[in-house]
Amino acid sequence: MTTTSLTTSRGAGRAGDKVFSAATLAAGCLILAVLFGVALFLVIQALPALVASPDKIQGGEGFFAYIWPIVIGTLIAAAIALVIATPVAIGVALFISHFAPRKLASGLGYVIDLLAAIPSVVYGAWGAAFLAKEISPAYNWLASNLGWLPIFQGPASATGKTILTAGIVLSVMILPIITSLTREIFLQTPKLHEEAALALGATRWEMIKMAVLPFGRPGIVSAVMLGLGRALGETMAVALVLSSGALTASLIQSGNQTIAAEIALNFPEAGGLKVNTLIAAGLVLFVITLGVNMIARWVITRHKEFSGAN
């Protein structure tokens, strides 16, 4: 090889480095610009509703009287979804990564991924046409046996189209997201940690408790937060499943509403200040997810030393 060809190749490599790093930087900045655009648009369009006199907002008592019941409704639905989905998702991820026969594992993972493949509008149709009908006897049972708890206060909805049904549908929707991410993290647990635990005489469960879960904790938190983000922002499933109404403590009566469903159901026919009110509601949702993600980031950075290749 001659000297010239050596220098040429070196020069080309240097240019490649520069072009590539510039491209990655540009992509990152584009994301910031897009997000800035979204936030800017939301704030500008929401301002008229925030500064309008209270009697012009729907309900006649100002924006905050309008927004807080649906904020609570959104949080209730997302909380139900997370409470159901998180333990099941971690169990499924462990089953696929550490319990299932090796030959079956990837096939079973694909089966769970199918849950993610089903579109939200189909879940909405399923929840409204099938699940709500099937689950309403259970609500009657809850109302008559656990009715002394405020959350199960009767009379139960006859159609089953309640916030609990919506929460269950949401939990099914976020399950594959949490599962697929935690599964990948569990599979990345250092083999040596696992084998060391087993060699010390640990049972499989003790090995998972000592090696897999501590390694995967930041991954689990970030997966759960991704699931929460989806549960908070999910529109169509709630819009189709929930028979909405005023804020109620009971989860098995019709009532409650989420922000996203409120926007979806009202936006197409909305005009004038109502549009601004709904966009302001979107802004509130945006702020809630911002808070959620800030907490998630804080948790993840605390456990950073465990995460991957540092």
Place this chain on the structure above:
Amino acid sequence: MTATLTPVKKRSALTKGQLPKWAPYLVLGIALILGAAVLALIGFNALGWGIVSAVFFAVGLVGWSAAVEGSRRAKDKLATCLVVGAFLIALLPLFSVIWTVLVNGLPGLTDPGFLSTSMNGVTGAYDNKSVEQGAPVVGGIFHALIGTLLITVLATVISVPVGLLTAVYLVEYGNDRPLARAITFFVDVMTGIPSIVAGLFAAAFFFAIVGPGTKTGAVAAVALSVLMIPVVVRSSEEMLKIVPNELREAAYALGVRKWRTILKVVIPTAISGIASGITLAIARVIGETAPILVTAGFATSINYNVFSGWMASLPTFIYTQILNPTSPSNPDPSSQRAWGAALVLIILVMLLNLGARLIARMFAPKAGR
């Protein structure tokens, strides 16, 4: 010497204090019989039988194990039962949804012309006629199929390069700089953007640049990209982070340029995880209804051009057929078309998933697991 050898009649010390191998099968058999007996008392159904038997099985096996093997092994058995139970619970909604869609969707899908015709010119009069006189249900989803494919492909073409390059920046070039921290933070924020707000953003953006009332497939693709990019970035970032530093250092030590290291070593190592992340991102956006309703309108005829004219898509087709049936007095043909479209949508995404898995397997590095 022979006299001091212990006789080998006893069970081996290694398997002493363990349940025999046939223990789970015995417990399962007893649990199934007990479950059937209990269900016979309160009214039999298959789902209840499964649940009651599973509880009996777990209690029986864990109890037996605790008595024979001690609490540590009993806990291990309990964890195994719970984990397998979680998997079975997760399968229930999957089969329920797929069964519902299959049963309701097959009549629509097998309708002649369902895949090859559009809803152009199909009015409530046809639906009334099909219900009252038994005429075949007319109208199809060809326009929606074309719309969904074009919009999703365009959104993927926009999102994957941006998302992947950003992930590379964050992991390889960011070095925890303020800009990298800001991007990570705001990508997290973007994952929480409700789909309908993303749609409103794209619509307002094009209203401002192209002109008011711009509703095309391209606008919808931009809206979907806003939803898709953060998912691609987050999953790719997690996967790139997991690539061991030793691989990078080995490449640098051989004098390989950083960009070639990334393209030839880092990304190929992580490609299976990245492909699975991108698949999940596509699966998320292909079924999004709200942003497409806001940005692409609702068309009943075929449109191949993403840059002009309203465009239908499968999710909005399902949504409008359920919510606003073509014939309000006879919603059955509309609901048949909606479930048929749902079936097509699910099949489409399943094929995408399968394709991504095959690609991932083809490019996966040889690894221990």
